[in-house]
Amino acid sequence: MVPLVDLAPWFSGTDRAGVARRVDAALRDSGFLLITGHGVPDELRAKTRALSRAFFALPEETKARYAVTVGGRGWLPPGVEANGYAEGTETPPDLKESYSVGAEAGVGIPEIDEFWFQPNVFPAEVPELAAAAREYLARMRSLSDELLTIFAAALDLDPAHFTRHTSRPTYTFNINWYPPMTRVGEPAAGQFRIGPHTDFGTVTVLDREAGLGGLQVYTGEGEWEDAPFDPAAFTINIGDLMARWTGDRWRSTRHRVLPPQAGAPEEDLVSLIFFYETDHDARIDSLGPPLGRTSYPPVIASEYLREKLDAITVG
Incomplete structure (x- = not known):
């Protein structure tokens, strides 16, 4: 259901058409795929996760110095x-903590920069996290632009059809910690680590850990299935903005992260999630029929995405 696509033939130039064809098929059928051959060092992924765990292990009163709400830079x-x-379902709050950073190269318009390009804040108690997260962000932005170029090839469009709108894009990097049941207690009815939703932007790059509550x-x-896991792979999916852009040729697929499971009460997981978007003022025009299914x-972009972010904010 979620296929694996090796990007090595794309980067080497030996079979770009084949890679683009497989990506198109995955996004039409599933909206999700796994990618290997992406070029992001395993050491960077492991280091970023380990430093993130060190932050989440700090006392609550220490983490509270960095507390923000959805859309902010710091500890959620x-x-x-x-x-x-986001899909109109009232649920209990998600059973997670996050540390959020993102794009900070503003456009010089205060009311835009104050929300979309806030300065990143990193915890002084874990000094190495700043450098690791900045390197990870740079790698994720480069990979995401490459994916958008593959998307254009998949649709037989100009290579810059999507990336011409990412000269100064908005994006967010959420480090999610899903605490164990021994810490958060029994989940309430309808409560998840992350409730059912679709993503909002163009492309999401997820580095996850396997778990029962995954x-x-x-x-x-119309069935929920466990997502396949490959430790070498990133999990990729598109968001609502890209589905809209392609006239629903590609699926922005619902997904969720299960609550902690009684069978693994000590399980805790850390996910590294990069949400890519576009320039804040990009006008998104659907690729209607025959390429898309609708128009x-x-x-x-920023007006559309702000409404989505407001919808998931509790209180």
Whole structure:
């Protein structure tokens, strides 16, 4: 259901058409795929995760110095986010903590920069995290632009069809910690580590850990299935903005992260999640039929995304 695509033939130039064809098929059928051959060093992924764990292990009063709410840069404590609200489902808050950083090269317009390009804040108590996260961000932005170039090839479009709108893009890097049941207690009815939702932007690059309380994807047949895991691979999916851009040729697929499981009460997981978008003022015009399946009215990316972020903010 979620296929694996090796990007090595794309980067080497030996079979770019084949890679693009497989990506198109995955996004039409599943909206998700696994990618290997991406070129991001395993050491960087492991270091970023380990330093993140060191932050989440700090006392609550220490982490509270960095507390923000959805859309901010810093620590998102338990209780501030409920992703299920994005699809109109009232759920208890998600059982997670996050540390969030993102794009900070502003456009010089205060009301835009104050939200979309806030200065990143890193914890002084884990001094190495700043450098690791900045390197990870640079790698993720480069990989995401490469994926957008593959997307253009998959649709037989100009190579810069999507990336011409990412000269100064908005993006967010969320480090999610899913605490064990021994810490958070028994989940409430309808409570998840992350409630059912679709992502909002263009492409999401996820570095996850396997676990019983892990990622599930909603199939085209209306069933929840455990997402496959490969430690060498990133999990890739598109968001609502890209689905809209392609006239629903590609699926922005519902997914969720299960609550901690009674069978693994000590399980805790850390996910590194890069949400890529576009320039804040990009006008998104649907690729209607025959390339897409439908045609949506144009939207301005930042206006569309701000509504989505507001929807998941608790309180």
